[in-house]
Amino acid sequence: MKSIRLKLKQNLVNYKLPTSFQLKETYPLPPYSTVIGMVHNTCNYIEYKPMKISVQGKYHSKVNDLATRYEFKNGMTFDASRHQIKVGEYGISRGVSNVELLSDVELVIHIVPEDENLIEEIFNAFKAPHEYISLGRREDLVVVDEVKIVEISEERIKDENLRIDRDYRAYVPVEIIDKKKVFVEGSVDTIQYKGTMYNLTKDYVSVNYGSAKSPKFFRKWNKIKVHYVSNIVASRRRAITVDEDRYMVFLA
Template sequence: MKENKKAVRLKLYQNMVNYKKPTSFQLKETYPLPPYSTVIGMVHGLCNYDEYKEMEISIQGKYNSKVNDLYTRYEFKNGMKFDATRHQLKAGEFGISRGISTIELLVDVKLLIHIIPKDQSLVEEIEQAFIYPREYPSLGRREDLAVIEEVKVVDIFEEELEEDIELDRDYTAYIPLSMIRDESIIVEDIEEVKGSGTRYKITKNYNKSENYGTATSPKIFREWNKIDVLYSSRITAIQSETVMRDIDNNIVFNA
């Protein structure tokens, strides 16, 4: 056994939710599981942190189906003055267009999340923030409420497995590619496609903001740290390989 830490394990349920892909516009597409940054944001919000607390996150879960719905969309251009022939709303002297667009929603989402703060003294504080939340927690959009089904502090171990551990066949996970490359985690091939799944670069946190404009006309962008992951199901942690697991034998895909 190489490592023993504590994590806050959450079981969450969401009725309908969108974890927006940042590059989708006309159809607001969703990731199949919440990004690391979205979970970290929820933790920081409930704990009322005003500075970043470093933590590792493991995300796995499932959803029942996917539907499209309509939502109200607001558009404006920086500095564009109000024009009654094209704008529906007026904000001061500026104009805002209001219309409808389409959003993709996951239905009946169940999540199993491990939160592993680098500062282990924060574990109890995070646990209490979910047992007694200061507001109703949401994950995704502000209106995507999350029902907390379980909050539990668990020991997690990095150790060599004595036997294979299989993820529940209904569940999927974000698997850091490092785990796939060192073959501690394998994904069952589907129709002879090796390592079947979808590659994503999932945002986690950002350390700084960069100005890509000028001093007089700044254009500030956040420089995000992104994790290369494989999103897949049919996942097995292999005997004799070293992986992270919790006390209930759940695989921990920490990133």
């Protein structure tokens, strides 16, 4: 099976937690939906292309910064006493918020489209993008260190030397750890859940919760339960997915 492997760097970035508001907190690595959005934007796709993603990487530190915040209520007309911006008849409030940023981010991302014919198309889009590539917010620019088409396969590990980079962490779907394909070095066996658990968004379908005459569409997200862990070592004699350069791959 073929995959596109990306090695990316970012300076300051926010992968926003959807439940954070006053302080716009960030995930430690980009969730699957964010990566899929980057791929679709880079390739100019206007309809969803199913794909599997693996994400691992690291960052140096977290810092807080100020950002402009815009708020509006649907249908609220402009009121000079509370709104700073007028758009047509409607009002928008402008203020200050705090945003959490990761610094000096490095990422290794594997992309496996369901349609293998898209491999070359995605590869070429990242080799010669039509505009600058961003991951996270629109202003979170990406430096592409490597774009490579690699073969990935399942292998039974004969030794315990296969591990991710010591400084790196990864999103590992729970079933991979539950099936003991990998283990977290230094963890306590009696602890059921290793690392930090996340329910990461991947893709969605639009569901109409209204009626045919008055439709109200909402996104129903497909979420993947993962462990965010470091010190990942392949279990001996267990089949684990790796690429041709011996990078472990945790597809979801």
